[in-house]
Amino acid sequence: MVTGMLIAESLRVGAELNVVPLHVTRIWRGDVGSPPAGQPKVWTVLHFEADDDSAARLGESLAKALDEGPWYVDFNTADEKFVVFAGKVFSYRSGDEAGRAAALGHAATIGIPEDQMDWSV
Numbered sequence: 001m002v003t004g005m006l007i008a009e010s011l012r013v014g015a016e017l018n019v020v021p022l023h024v025t026r027i028w029r030g031d032v033g034s035p036p037a038g039q040p041k042v043w044t045v046l047h048f049e050a051d052d053d054s055a056a057r058l059g060e061s062l063a064k065a066l067d068e069g070p071w072y073v074d075f076n077t078a079d080e081k082f083v084v085f086a087g088k089v090f091s092y093r094s095g096d097e098a099g100r101a102a103a104l105g106h107a108a109t110i111g112i113p114e115d116q117m118d119w120s121v
Helices: 052-066 097-109
Strands: 001-007 023-030 042-050 073-076 080-085 088-093
Touching: 023 073, 042 052, 042 097, 052 073, 052 088, 080 097, 088 097
Parallel strands: none
Antiparallel strands: 001 042, 001 073, 023 042, 073 080, 080 088
16 A cells, blocks of 8 residues: 655646545644745645555656655655655665665755655665
């Protein structure tokens, strides 16, 4: 089962996610304090699930839907991590430090604060 979180404000205006059925398991809205430039102070977070066989398609769809700037979506299958940015998808297996480092390196280049780069697998 794919499990992940999507910040609604990270989607580009006009973007639509309809390639992969998502099951929303939780929605919360909160004040994130002092976000970096390009991010609003209040986020709407959707926790979701999907079928494992849709993970790659979900990553590609999210890469097309995310706004440019300091945004990403991360999700997991049982043994693989996906980190998705606007136009770019990273995936790596559990314990693959090189794969994780590649995603972290890209995140740093687009202005994602280090304390938001908390994904692993």
